[in-house]
Amino acid sequence: KAGVTQTPRYLIKTRGQQVTLSCSPISGHRSVSWYQQTPGQGLQFLFEYFSETQRNKGNFPGRFSGRQFSNSRSEMNVSTLELGDSALYLCASSLSLAISTDTQYFGPGTRLTVL
Amino acid sequence: DQQVKQNSPSLSVQEGRISILNCDYTNSMFDYFLWYKKYPAEGPTFLISISSIKDKNEDGRFTVFLNKSAKHLSLHIVPSQPGDSAVYFCLTGDMRFGAGTRLTVKP
Numbered sequence: 338k339a340g341v342t343q344t345p346r347y348l349i350k351t352r353g354q355q356v357t358l359s360c361s362p363i364s365g366h367r368s369v370s371w372y373q374q375t376p377g378q379g380l381q382f383l384f385e386y387f388s389e390t391q392r393n394k395g396n397f398p399g400r401f402s403g404r405q406f407s408n409s410r411s412e413m414n415v416s417t418l419e420l421g422d423s424a425l426y427l428c429a430s431s432l433s434l435a436i437s438t439d440t441q442y443f444g445p446g447t448r449l450t451v452l
Numbered sequence: 453d454q455q456v457k458q459n460s461p462s463l464s465v466q467e468g469r470i471s472i473l474n475c476d477y478t479n480s481m482f483d484y485f486l487w488y489k490k491y492p493a494e495g496p497t498f499l500i501s502i503s504s505i506k507d508k509n510e511d512g513r514f515t516v517f518l519n520k521s522a523k524h525l526s527l528h529i530v531p532s533q534p535g536d537s538a539v540y541f542c543l544t545g546d547m548r549f550g551a552g553t554r555l556t557v558k559p
Contacts, residue, residue, distance in 0.1 A: 341495070379541070379549055379552050380496070380541060380552070382549070393547065395547070427495050429495070429496075440486070440498045440501070441498065442497075442498070443495030445495050
């Protein structure tokens with residue numbers, strides 16, 4: 338069974354631009370969660386989608402948004418990029434809602450650099 | 453505010469000795485805790501979990517202890533092996549990760 342895949346793996350953008358990251362969960366998994374990892378803040382929860390609906394949300398500004406498609410694939414969008422958005426963005430999938438303590442399986446991440 | 457704290461950013465131990473990684477939390481609403489391990493250039497992988505109905509869960513060389521009254525959990529690795537060198541994160545049931553502890557096991 339294929340693992341969680343994320344595209345692209347690396348991305349360079351400039352301030353003010355927007356970016357869309359993609360995540361394909363493990364087949365059969367219905368939940369996709371997104372995390373931001375930075376050296377100073379560690380891993381921070383962005384949001385979780387389950388059955389195409391956002392079910393949980395972390396403490397990030399509205400510039401960070403996401404969506405989930407009927408095949409459970411998910412995209413995350415960041416608008417008006419700031420230098421501080423440079424980070425590794427990880428997505429994780431699970432069978433049911435991750436907040437229900439179901440084990441999450443992480444992708445390799447997308448490293449975003451904002452110049 | 454950090455609701456999940458891993459106060460040791462790094463830990464170095466000798467191969468064969470015990471590694472003890474600690475995690476403190478504030479939100480006791482969730483009764484399930486997990487540990488993840490992360491190697492460079494890879495996403496975190498699930499390691500071991502514990503629910504509040506237990507105070508200990510063991511899986512091979514890995515044991516997690518939960519002290520609910522102190523809101524503290526710890527991960528013990530014994531014996532430690534060089535392949536255990538990674539960053540370890542604790543995760544509470546409300547999706548909050550600690551900042552991670554980088555474990556280095558020296559041969």
